[in-house]
Amino acid sequence: MQRTDIEAIASLARLDLTPEQLDRFATQFEDILGLFRALDAVDTTDASRAATTERHRSLREDRVAPTLPLGDVLANNPASDATRFLVPKILDDRAS
Amino acid sequence: MSASDWEAVVGVEVHLQLATESKMFCGCPVRFGAPPNTLVCPVCLALPGALPVPNALAIRHAIRVALALGCSIHRESRFDRKNYFYPDLPKGYQISQFDRPFGYDGALELPSTSAFAGHRIRIRRVHLEEDTGKLIHDADPRQSVVDLNRAGTPLVEIVTEPDLRDADEVYDYLRELHLTLSYLGVSDCDLEKGSMRCEPNVSVRRRGATELGTKTEVKNLNSFRHVRDAMRYEVTRQIELIESGGSVVQETRSWNPETGRTAAMRAKEEAHDYRYFPEPDIAPITTSEAELDAIRSELGESPAARRARYLETLGLPSEHADVFLHDPAMAALFDATVAEGADAKAVAPWIVGDLQRERNERAERNASTDVLAIAPASLARLLALVADGTLSTALAREVLTAVLDSGESPDRIVEERDLAQISSADALTPAIEAAIEANPRAVEDIRAGNDKAIGALVGHVMRTTKGKANPALVNQSLRERILGA
Known part of the structure; x- marks a missing residue:
């Protein structure tokens, strides 16, 4: 794991990391990935990825359920007008 | 470049x-x-x-x-x-x-x-x-x-x-x-x-x-x-x-x-x-x-399949097929009428033309009649009456309006209003004789070779029969009577 990888991930996560933190995370990430490599080494040819979850497959029928009162919806919000959330102005630039 | x-x-x-x-x-x-x-x-x-x-x-x-x-x-x-x-x-x-x-x-x-x-x-x-x-x-x-x-x-x-x-x-x-x-x-x-x-x-x-x-x-x-x-x-x-x-x-x-x-x-x-x-x-x-099979079975006919059926199997002109492709209610009536035995190419213009006109007229005067709710069997019967010469196209339009207004069957309306076209030469004879008697000049013209003069005589017969005479038969009977042909 390069320091630049950590910088890129931190930037995508909107995290501002100090140089010391970058170094520490790079080491920690490397340790975590090491654990996953160990898991990857296990032979899972016969195990379905869904094997552990299949029994819990649950869908809901298309039925309407109660919604939250507007006061509750906006309760924890730092900025709102009477009915809507307010955010700093940005223009839509997403790819999809 | x-x-x-x-x-x-x-x-x-x-x-x-x-x-x-x-x-x-x-x-x-x-x-x-x-x-x-x-x-x-x-x-x-x-x-x-x-x-x-x-x-x-x-x-x-x-x-x-x-x-x-x-x-x-x-x-x-x-x-x-x-x-x-x-x-x-x-x-x-x-x-x-x-x-x-x-x-x-x-x-x-x-x-x-x-x-x-x-x-x-x-x-x-x-x-x-x-x-x-x-x-x-x-x-x-x-x-x-x-x-x-x-x-x-x-x-x-x-x-x-x-x-x-x-x-x-x-x-x-x-x-x-x-x-x-x-x-x-x-x-x-x-x-x-x-x-x-x-x-x-x-x-x-x-x-x-x-x-x-x-x-x-x-x-x-x-x-x-x-x-x-x-x-x-x-x-x-x-x-x-x-x-x-x-x-x-x-x-x-x-x-x-x-x-x-x-x-x-x-x-x-x-x-x-x-x-x-x-x-x-x-x-x-x-x-x-x-x-998957259950979902597949619910898919129904795709527009591509329907287009092919209308254009290739039934031989509809593309402007009619296109209307049906984009108007499922019209398409459903069309399909049901054809299923009642009506000829596809004959039905299509009645739905796209006449029924659509009735639909527009009713919408304009805010009438609530759903013209597409006409019984497919009634529409098929109306077309059969045109095909066998009982109704002229003009009278069939009148019957269609009456069917939509009253919900009665076409046969009932034809009978009630005495609209059946006169398609037997014998039944037409009195009207033919009357027309000849009333238009000696036109008769002379026809004998002299002026074919167009027959229009006046046909018009006379149509008036006296209130439009019920079969025009082709009137034409033929007049020629036979005047020219002996």
Whole structure:
């Protein structure tokens, strides 16, 4: 794991990391990935990825359920007008 | 180099809002135009601990779309998280699908009525995802406002391969796609309401080149005509840019229908990296063969199959076939009338012409009669009465109006109003004699070889029979009587 990888991930996560933190995370990430490599080494040819979850497959029928009162919806919000959330102005630039 | 040295390469993404009662992963109602932030709950607000549970109907709808587009179906499909930050996306990620979409490798063929007839536009994938909330920018100069009612609404995304080469081809593809989707009953397919959104990816390359050029994605297109115009503009812009020594930047551009131009949306600071990973809160969705068969059996006739049946099997002219393809109620009446034994080519103009006229007239005077609710057997009978000479076309129109007004059968109306056409020579004899007696001059003219003079005599007979005489028979009887032929 390069320091630049950590910088890129931190930037995508909107995290501002100090140089010391970058170094520490790079080491920690490397340790975590090491654990996953160990898991990857296990032979899972016969195990379905869904094997552990299949029994819990649950869908809901298309039925309407109660919604939250507007006061509750906006309760924890730092900025709102009477009915809507307010955010700093940005223009839509997403790819999809 | 001229424009003809270049080739446009276009793929299209279409987002279709599904017609469900509730959202994709929670029970909030899906409704257009509700007061802001009244259709939300802990799941679509992304409150801590809230868990998504997929809507079974939305999944069936997505599979239905995939099957209608000839896709293969992943028997084990999966939801993934697409990570990015934006204020209309409360969770900080969108639940979408990455490498196991419901449908893949399909195709849509452009219809025989298109200039690009027979072109197969390959469908790369059909996947299910949730919509974002709505950001409104023009309310305040410094702030945007967010309404999360739409957040979590089920969307199907339909992505083509870059198989399209021409703006008109894109237009025809979208029209055929819209028709195909509208037959499925999975969405209202309303472009103005944003239920169907189209985003073309446009690039250009020198003719004969095999590598793809850098593409731009165009947004803010709420009609197929805008898509066509935007693509034309974008292709010209890219060609001019490259020819003048520049290069195309991969970016999202917004169409401005007033200026007829596209403009770059805010430049990206970094390439998008969505860090997709499997959604851990939702188990993979397995679909059994039995479930697939059930969905397949509900698909019904596709527009392509219906078009082929009308044009090729029944031999309808394309203008009639086209009306039926786009008007399911008319098509249903047409099919049912043909099933009653009526001749297809004879029925079509009565529905497209006469019934449509009755429909318009009634709409104008706010009459509530649904003219398409006419019993198919009545319509078939009316046509049979025309075919066997009982009714002239003009009288049949009168009977049709009466059938629609009264709900009585055509036979009953013909009998009540004594409208049956006089088609026996014997029954016509008195009227023929009277016409000859009253028009000695015309009779002389006919004997002298002036064939046109017979018009006056025919008119006389039609008047005395109140229009019930069979005109062809009147003509023939008069000639026999005057010329002895």
